[in-house]
Amino acid sequence: MQSSKKTSAAGRLVYGVIGIPALAVGGYLIFAWRDAIAPIEPPTSAGFDVRAVQRGAQLAALGACATCHTAPGGPTLAGGRAVITPFGVIYSTNISPDPDTGIGRWSQAAFVRAMREGVDREGQHLYPAFPYDHFTLVSDADDAALYAFLMTRQPISSAPPPNRLPFPLNQRLVLAAWKLLFFRKGPYATDPAHDAQWNRGAYLANGLGHCGACHTPRNQFGAERTAEHFNGADAEGWHAYAINSRSEARVPWDKDALHAYLRDGWHTLHGDAHGPMAPVARNLASLADSDLRAISTYVAWVMGNPVSVHANGSVHRTASADASAHREAAVPAASTAHDSDGAAIYESTCASCHDGARALPFGGIRLSLSTAVTGESPTNLINVVLEGIDPPEGAAGAIMPGFAGALSDSQMASLMAYVRASFAAGPPWLNVPARVREARGRDHD
Amino acid sequence: MAAIMIELEVNGRICAIDADPDTPLLYVLREDLQLNAAKFGCGLGQCGSCTVLVNGAATLSCVTPIRLLEGRRITTLEGLGTADRPGPLQRAFIEEQAAQCGYCIAGMMMRAQALLLRNSHPSEAQIRAQLEPNLCRCGTHMRILRAVRRAASLIQADDAAHTIPTQSSDPPASQQTTADVPGPPAEEELLRQPVHPEHRKRPDR
Numbered sequence: 297m298q299s300s301k302k303t304s305a306a307g308r309l310v311y312g313v314i315g316i317p318a319l320a321v322g323g324y325l326i327f328a329w330r331d332a333i334a335p336i337e338p339p340t341s342a343g344f345d346v347r348a349v350q351r352g353a354q355l356a357a358l359g360a361c362a363t364c365h366t367a368p369g370g371p372t373l374a375g376g377r378a379v380i381t382p383f384g385v386i387y388s389t390n391i392s393p394d395p396d397t398g399i400g401r402w403s404q405a406a407f408v409r410a411m412r413e414g415v416d417r418e419g420q421h422l423y424p425a426f427p428y429d430h431f432t433l434v435s436d437a438d439d440a441a442l443y444a445f446l447m448t449r450q451p452i453s454s455a456p457p458p459n460r461l462p463f464p465l466n467q468r469l470v471l472a473a474w475k476l477l478f479f480r481k482g483p484y485a486t487d488p489a490h491d492a493q494w495n496r497g498a499y500l501a502n503g504l505g506h507c508g509a510c511h512t513p514r515n516q517f518g519a520e521r522t523a524e525h526f527n528g529a530d531a532e533g534w535h536a537y538a539i540n541s542r543s544e545a546r547v548p549w550d551k552d553a554l555h556a557y558l559r560d561g562w563h564t565l566h567g568d569a570h571g572p573m574a575p576v577a578r579n580l581a582s583l584a585d586s587d588l589r590a591i592s593t594y595v596a597w598v599m600g601n602p603v604s605v606h607a608n609g610s611v612h613r614t615a616s617a618d619a620s621a622h623r624e625a626a627v628p629a630a631s632t633a634h635d636s637d638g639a640a641i642y643e644s645t646c647a648s649c650h651d652g653a654r655a656l657p658f659g660g661i662r663l664s665l666s667t668a669v670t671g672e673s674p675t676n677l678i679n680v681v682l683e684g685i686d687p688p689e690g691a692a693g694a695i696m697p698g699f700a701g702a703l704s705d706s707q708m709a710s711l712m713a714y715v716r717a718s719f720a721a722g723p724p725w726l727n728v729p730a731r732v733r734e735a736r737g738r739d740h741d
Numbered sequence: 742m743a744a745i746m747i748e749l750e751v752n753g754r755i756c757a758i759d760a761d762p763d764t765p766l767l768y769v770l771r772e773d774l775q776l777n778a779a780k781f782g783c784g785l786g787q788c789g790s791c792t793v794l795v796n797g798a799a800t801l802s803c804v805t806p807i808r809l810l811e812g813r814r815i816t817t818l819e820g821l822g823t824a825d826r827p828g829p830l831q832r833a834f835i836e837e838q839a840a841q842c843g844y845c846i847a848g849m850m851m852r853a854q855a856l857l858l859r860n861s862h863p864s865e866a867q868i869r870a871q872l873e874p875n876l877c878r879c880g881t882h883m884r885i886l887r888a889v890r891r892a893a894s895l896i897q898a899d900d901a902a903h904t905i906p907t908q909s910s911d912p913p914a915s916q917q918t919t920a921d922v923p924g925p926p927a928e929e930e931l932l933r934q935p936v937h938p939e940h941r942k943r944p945d946r
Binding site: 368369370640641643644645684686695696697699700701702703704707 | 762763785786787794795796798799800801804805806808809810813855866869870874
C-alpha cells in the first residue's frame with residue numbers, strides 16, 4: 297500500500313515536473329510560431345509604378361534604410377553593418393533584391409509583415425534593432441512604395457556575418473515574449489484632437505523616422521520607455537538630446553528652426569548635426585518639404601515650444617530667439633572656475649573658429665549656444681573635439697578637424713573644464729578623464 | 742605673447758624651441774627645424790597635407806599649437822627614413838611612384854603610417870577609411886592606395902624576418918617576395934617599436 301502510494305505520488309510529481317513545463321513550452325511555441333510566406337519569383341523592375349518607386353525613395357531616406365543596411369564602404373542596402381547593442385552584436389541584413397541573400401524572393405505581403413510585425417519571410421522573429429516598433433505604424437500604401445523602391449534597386453549577393461548574441465537571446469522565438477511585453481502593433485491611428493499636419497508629422501516622426509529609437513531611453517530589455525518619449529538617451533556612443541520639454545537647447549527650438557536644421561543639417565542658433573544625426577539630416581534633405589514641415593511642427597509641439605525647461609531648472613522663453621541669442625552669445629556666462637591650462641588651450645586651439653567672424657556652417661558655433669556644451673552630458677563634446685566633424689559628401693556643411701592626436705587626456709580634461717565653466721550655466725562635468733579614455737577606445741564611424 | 746623655451750621631441754631628438762607657445766607645430770617644423778616634408782595646405786585642418794604623428798597618432802600640425810606637445814613624441818616624414826635608407830612606407834611610395842605634384846604625399850604617408858603602426862594587416866576598407874580626411878587634387882588616389890598596400894606587405898615581411906615581440910599578436914605574415922629588398926635601417930626599428938600603449942588599444946576605424 298505504502299509503496300504504491302509512493303509510486304503514484306512520484307508519478308504525479310513526474311507528470312508535474314515534466315508535463316506542466318512541456319505544456320507551457322508547447323503553448324509558447326504555438327504562440328510564438330509564425331508561418332513562412334511562400335517565396336516568389338523575383339519581380340522585374342518594369343512591374344513597378346515609377347511614381348511608387350520615387351515615393352519609396354523618399355520614404356526609404358526618411359527611414360534611413362541604407363544607413364543601417366549598408367556596411368561601412370560596402371554596397372548600398374547589402375547589409376553587414378554591425379549594430380552594437382547592450383546584448384551583443386547584430387548585423388544588418390541584405391535588403392537588396394538579391395534572390396538568395398537579399399529580399400528578392402519576398403512578396404509584398406512578406407515585406408509588409410516584416411515592417412508591421414517584425415517577422416521575416418521565413419517566419420523568423422526579427423530583433424528590434426530593426427525598429428519595427430516604429431515601422432509598424434507605416435501605412436500599407438507607404439509600405440508598398442518602399443517595397444517598390446527596394447525591389448528596383450541593384451541586387452547584391454552578400455550574406456552578413458552571423459549575429460554575436462549569447463543564449464537564449466540567439467533563439468529568435470524568445471522575441472515573441474519581448475513583443476508580448478513591449479510591442480504594440482500599428483498602423484498609425486489618426487489623433488482627432490490634432491490637425492492633419494500634426495498627425496502627418498507624428499506619423500512620420502514616430503513611424504518611419506523612428507526618432508525615438510535614439511531619443512527615447514530604453515529599459516533593461518532594450519525596449520523604449522514610452523512614458524519617457526523623447527527624453528533623450530545615450531545611443532551609439534553619443535548622447536541623443538532630449539527633444540521634448542526637457543530639451544537643453546540654450547535657445548529653444550521652434551518649428552522653423554527645426555525645419556531648417558533637418559533640411560540643411562545645421563542652424564545658426566543650434567549648430568550642426570553630427571554623429572549619428574549627421575546621416576539623418578542628410579537623408580531628410582531629400583524629403584518633400586511638406587513632410588519636413590509636418591515633422592518639424594510635430595516635434596516642436598512635443599517640445600512644448602516656446603518654453604524650454606533646462607536640466608538645471610532655468611527656463612528660457614523665446615520672444616525673439618535670434619536677437620536674444622546673439623546678445624547672450626556675445627557675453628559668455630560668468631565663470632567661477634577658470635582653468636588656466638584650459639583657457640590657454642581654448643585660446644590657441646579653438647578660439648580662432650569659435651570666436652571668429654565666420655558664420656555657420658563654415659565658422660564654429662559660439663559655444664554658449666551649443667547643447668554639447670550647455671547640456672548635462674559631456675559625451676558629444678568629447679566626441680567632437682576628439683574626432684572632429686566630417687563634412688557631408690557633395691554638399692556644403694560644417695567641418696571641424698579632430699584633436700585626438702593633439703590633445704592628451706589631461707589636456708582634454710582641462711579644456712572641458714574650462715569650456716563648461718565659461719560657456720554653460722550647469723554644474724561641472726564629472727569623470728571627464730575616464731569618459732575621454734572611453735571615447736578614444738570607441739569607433740565613431 | 743612672450744616667447745618661452747619649449748622642448749619638443751621630434752624624430753627622436755629633443756629640440757629646444759624659442760617661440761610663442763601658441764605657434765602651430767607646422768611653422769616650427771618648417772621654419773625653426775627645417776623639416777619641410779609637412780606642407781601648409783589650407784591652414785585650417787581640413788586638407789591633411791600638414792599631417793604628422795604625435796605619439797603615433799595622425800595629427801594636423803597646422804592647427805596644433807606647440808604648447809600641447811611638450812613631452813610627446815612627434816614624428817615627421819623625415820623620421821621614417823632617409824633618401825639613402827628609406828623606410829618601408831617610403832620604399833613603397835617610391836616603388837609605386839605614388840606622387841603626382843606631391844604636395845599631399847607627406848600627409849598621406851604620415852596618416853598611413855599611423856594606421857600601419859597599430860595594424861600591419863589593414864584591409865582595403867581600413868586603408869580607405871584611414872586616408873579619407875586627406876585630400877589629393879591630382880587624383881593620385883589609386884597609386885597612393887597601392888603604395889600603402891605595398892608598405893603593409895613590406896612591413897609584414899620585416900615582421901616575419903625580425904619577429905618583433907610587440908607585434909606577436911599579429912597573424913603571421915604572408916609569403917612576400919622581398920629577397921631583393923635591402924634590410925631595414927636600424928632607426929626604422931626604433932621608430933616602429935615604441936608604439937604608445939594607449940594608441941595600440943584603439944580599434945581600427
